[in-house]
Amino acid sequence: MLSPRLEENKWDLPHSYGSMYGVEEAQAMLEVLNEWAPTNNKRVREYESRFSTFVGASYGVATNSWGGAAHLVAIMMDIKEGDEIIVPAMAMSATANIFVREGAKIVFAESNPRTFNIDVEKLEEKITSKTKAIIIVHMCGQPCDMDPIVDIARRHGLLLVQDAAHAPGAMYKGKGLGEFGDYVIYSFHQAKNICTLGEGGMVVTNNKEWAEKLKKLRGHGAGLYIGVSNRMTEIQAAVGLVQLDRIKTHTETRRRLSYYINEFIRDIDGLSTPYEISDVYHVYHLYNLLVDEKRLGMTKNELMRYLWKKRRIMAISYYPTVNCLPPYKELGHGEGECPITEEMAARAIALPMSPRYTEADIEEMVTGIRDVVNMRKKGLI
Known part of the structure; x- marks a missing residue:
């Protein structure tokens, strides 16, 4: 169970990612x-x-x-x-x-x-x-x-x-x-x-x-x-x-919750759930989504902003591609160097993922995502 303080802020950083102590x-x-x-x-x-x-x-x-x-x-x-x-x-x-x-x-x-x-x-x-x-x-x-x-x-x-x-x-x-x-x-x-x-x-x-x-x-x-x-x-x-004694249990929780999110949002047009390749054991440090701006009706930045503003859910943006960061531009790198990755980074976000969460928490989060998407479609935001 989360403490009252964490329960109040459970979708906010730093409570919405990482492990947990006891x-x-x-x-x-x-x-x-x-x-x-x-x-x-x-x-x-x-x-x-x-x-x-x-x-x-x-x-x-x-x-x-x-x-x-x-x-x-x-x-x-x-x-x-x-x-x-x-x-x-x-x-x-x-x-x-x-x-x-x-x-x-x-x-x-x-x-x-x-x-x-x-x-x-x-x-x-x-x-x-x-x-x-x-x-x-x-x-x-x-x-x-x-x-x-x-x-x-x-x-x-x-x-x-x-x-x-x-x-x-x-x-x-x-x-x-x-x-x-x-x-x-x-x-x-x-x-x-x-x-x-x-x-x-x-x-x-x-x-x-x-x-x-x-x-x-x-x-x-x-x-x-x-x-x-x-x-x-x-x-x-x-x-x-x-923590090492806990890791297998924590990982199985991450995997179970990730699959649970998949079931809830796979039918939202414009959001692509994680692709898991065969023959691997994915530990779901992050739960990644790809946003299709045209189909969803908003950019990834708008989605993140509204999730926080309307439902206090802290989705995070992925790292910008390293080649496009200022110090690497000074070294001669820049936009267009890895166009596929740059386009992907412009669409990628991560939802909160932690062994702290329960299936009820995930239902609450996904309901918040659906609410924001529906509000956008109705022109309410």
Whole structure:
């Protein structure tokens, strides 16, 4: 049950996305406080071990954030001037930012308008003699089509990095994402499916030597490398361990509620429900919709505005394509670089999705959506 405060604001950020905490997390935190709150100790090691096993990898390196984990990977990649890294245009800017800061040239790739993931059929044409790595993003919690992506990376001798911030526990053909590629980077930010007190991250790998070096880099380089300091604290790991115990139940709740939304709104002309590919386990970090402005009678921005104004439902807009952001325009990117993805981003929104919700909550939300659509059709808004 939501507390009265959360019940009153249940469709508003930050209550409408992310995970949820309970008494168990509070007890775990108190145990760490009673030990004077050390950093990067036994709970971090346990969390690294259990989480990496959960996602199908051999080794995990916990950090203070997704960005902290990605920074370690970027250092490991030893990026040189002129090295190119392929990144999907549909992503959070962080997916590219870290690697640009390390000196990489970003090459943006198109995303598939049905899955929102990188378009495998258009991926290989982006590879040149300067390409060093491919970074993929499992958008909304749905795994990319890993078999052909792994094949492309291996045939061209490229590193394969997965941004799995949206996808803890997602599976491809019965396998965890940690079984594929070279590095997988996870986020435990407050909006994600697993949360560790607002921030947190982890990189997993199956290479023991890489894992050992990553841990040294995380702690200032341990006197052996020029490292950084982005360790995870014990209190974050303690909460993460409790969250990990909850993740399967939370994920099944997300999946059930997402399918419930599908049934309620699939007949609303102008709204396209998520497309789930076969042979994957989609964890529904986000519930994505595509808006057809002509058929619905309003733009996605109008829909979001009226949902909030009339029913206090906080739908959110997807990230604008990274190539169109001001700092990337300064680097020579811009509109028209990935036209399919840009058109898709202009139509994509996400509805509130959290394990906090019940089917009654979902019915309330969908009723609100229907009310707004009907008011628009009658010219009342």
